[in-house]
Amino acid sequence: xxxxxxxxxxxxxxxxDGQAEQPPLETIIAGLHSTPGPNRPxxxxxxxxxxxxxxxxxxxLTLGPILLPPQTGPGASPEPVALYFVNVDGPDxxxxxxxxxxxxxxxxxxxxxxxxxxxxxxxxxxxxxxxDGEVIxxxxxxxxxxxxLLIRGRHVLTGGWPIxxxxxxxxxxxxxxxxxxxxxxxxxxxxxxxxxxxxxxxxAETVDGRFRLVLELPKTVWTTEExxxxxxxxxxxxxxxxxxxxxxxxxxxxxxxxGLGTRWLTPGWDTTCAAYEISRxxxxxSPLTKSGAWGADDPNADFYREFFADPLYRLPAGxxxxxxxxxxxxxxxxxxxxxxxxxxxxxxxAPVTEADGAIRxxxxxxxxxxxxxxxxxxxxxxxIDPTAVDQVWAITDGGVRLWTSWAxxxxxxxxxxxxxxxxxxEVVARDGELVALPDxxxxxLHGYFVCPSPDAIYVLRATPG
Numbered sequence: 001x002x003x004x005x006x007x008x009x010x011x012x013x014x015x016x017d018g019q020a021e022q023p024p025l026e027t028i029i030a031g032l033h034s035t036p037g038p039n040r041p042x043x044x045x046x047x048x049x050x051x052x053x054x055x056x057x058x059x060x061l062t063l064g065p066i067l068l069p070p071q072t073g074p075g076a077s078p079e080p081v082a083l084y085f086v087n088v089d090g091p092d093x094x095x096x097x098x099x100x101x102x103x104x105x106x107x108x109x110x111x112x113x114x115x116x117x118x119x120x121x122x123x124x125x126x127x128x129x130x131x132d133g134e135v136i137x138x139x140x141x142x143x144x145x146x147x148x149l150l151i152r153g154r155h156v157l158t159g160g161w162p163i164x165x166x167x168x169x170x171x172x173x174x175x176x177x178x179x180x181x182x183x184x185x186x187x188x189x190x191x192x193x194x195x196x197x198x199x200x201x202x203x204a205e206t207v208d209g210r211f212r213l214v215l216e217l218p219k220t221v222w223t224t225e226e227x228x229x230x231x232x233x234x235x236x237x238x239x240x241x242x243x244x245x246x247x248x249x250x251x252x253x254x255x256x257x258x259g260l261g262t263r264w265l266t267p268g269w270d271t272t273c274a275a276y277e278i279s280r281x282x283x284x285x286s287p288l289t290k291s292g293a294w295g296a297d298d299p300n301a302d303f304y305r306e307f308f309a310d311p312l313y314r315l316p317a318g319x320x321x322x323x324x325x326x327x328x329x330x331x332x333x334x335x336x337x338x339x340x341x342x343x344x345x346x347x348x349x350a351p352v353t354e355a356d357g358a359i360r361x362x363x364x365x366x367x368x369x370x371x372x373x374x375x376x377x378x379x380x381x382x383x384i385d386p387t388a389v390d391q392v393w394a395i396t397d398g399g400v401r402l403w404t405s406w407a408x409x410x411x412x413x414x415x416x417x418x419x420x421x422x423x424x425x426e427v428v429a430r431d432g433e434l435v436a437l438p439d440x441x442x443x444x445l446h447g448y449f450v451c452p453s454p455d456a457i458y459v460l461r462a463t464p465g
Contacts, residue, residue: 082114083124083147090151093136096127105151115145128156140333155270206342210237213252213340215324217288220344220403221390223351227312232324232342234284241279246328248272252286259319259345260365263300265292265307267325273333288313288322315348322346345455347403349389359384359391359412361420364405364458370451375437380457384431386415392429394457403456410459422448423461 087093087105095103095113098120103111113119128137128151137156141147150157203216217230232252236242244251253267278284290313294304303316323343330337347362377396382404384392392412394402409423420429428446435450435457437443442463443450451458 082112082145083126083141083149084110084112085149085151086110087151090130090136090153090155092131093151094129094131096129097124130154157270202344204342204344206340208338208340211235211326211338211340212237213324213326213342215322215342215344217322217344217346220346222315222346222348223389224314224317224348225351227314228288228322228346228348229313230288230322230344232286232288232326234278234326234328234340236278236280236283238280241277241282242330244276244278244284244328244330245273245333246276248274250286251276251284251328252324252326253291254286254289255291255323255325256315257321257323259321261318263303265290265304267291276328284326286324317348317350320346320348347390352387352389352391357414359386359414359418359420361392361406361410361412362404364407364460368451368458368460368464370442370458370464371453375452376454377437377452379434379436380452382420382429382431382433382435384412384418384420384429386418392420405456405458407458407460409461422446428459 085095085103085105087107087109090107092104092106094101095105095111097113102113102119105111115122122141122145124141126137126139126141126149127135128139128149129135134154136154137149137151139149139156201216201218202220203214205212205214207213212235214233214235215230216232217228222228232254234251247270249270249272255265255267257264257266276284290308292304292308294301298304307315321343322345323341326338326340328338349360349362352360377398377400379397380394380402382392382394390403392404394404396402406420410428411421413419413421418431419427422428426446428448433445435443435445437452443452445459449460449463451460451464
């Protein structure tokens, strides 16, 4: 078992040890994620918990992965075979199964329906009926249990248990008992202003049988003033057109996560179902959209509110992971048979102005560990352009653009002196500096350790321990 798996299990066990016989519905698992690996050195995991009674969200949407899965194996705490309901801020509702009221769930309350007893066997055709008589949701629960239904405004979101972070109606902060109708929003990123500069189109893809999910961004370095744009395509390699079923909000949605921080926008789906045609020459395409969820007491709540209030898709400075999700079935509506996701890492920097003096260097992580897997190139050339958004980068011998990161103490020159200096003031890099990767050893830049990865180089003052 690797370290991340152990942390998942430890976190899950610690959470369960503090609960009663079954998990309280007030607790929603909002995040436990990691991005270590050969292409992502030095990044850490984090856990976020938020309360259902204070959950705020925006529906964009897709359901992300269950981030704290139930344990299995010796010593695991079994999950009750049940359907959980959480009415966060919707009207008072009645839950019907087989045309019979099985539970009433007022606004702000929760309840649990255990399988067996006088309930019919799965599948369940569930009807969620508001106190004014309107049916606000009719999900089909085909199993396996446990499952969850999250009521936000006059919309019903469905998912696994623990609850996957989902979306919410608009407007936000709808008071309990208002019963005001609210429509899900899927907010495409507005046209960039100013237009993106620097870099080249980057794409990443994943395959599941005959289906391919492709995420494409026009570049990987953006300024804080630019609207980030991109699209995801769900492609099909079958011989003839076919029909897919998925959420009425779309088969594809997006999430964004801060690389070294705690800000994380995780998408989710509503329970409406729609059919979509797909063929070799007619993929399902979606532009980059906003979606996410957060707790009212989340320390990042102000950031989330500002982000969704902005019609542009702008992020603060830092490294971010943009992820496209696709979830669908080839048969009728029900549990998705295919779930694909693909991520691209981007950098967001402040725009270069005439007032800027020194060339900016991107800092290397303090606890960086260098992979022993050989880099897919034999040399790279450092490029320095004081007028570019990303002022210092590298180009491999194969023409692939690399990010650069520098340990504390290195500093950039100026527009009139475009160099990189070490702590003693000695020049260690100029525009066009060529660095070769020796056989059986790490590359060096004027004696300083260089950690090469497939998409970046890290220049350090000492060899990592």
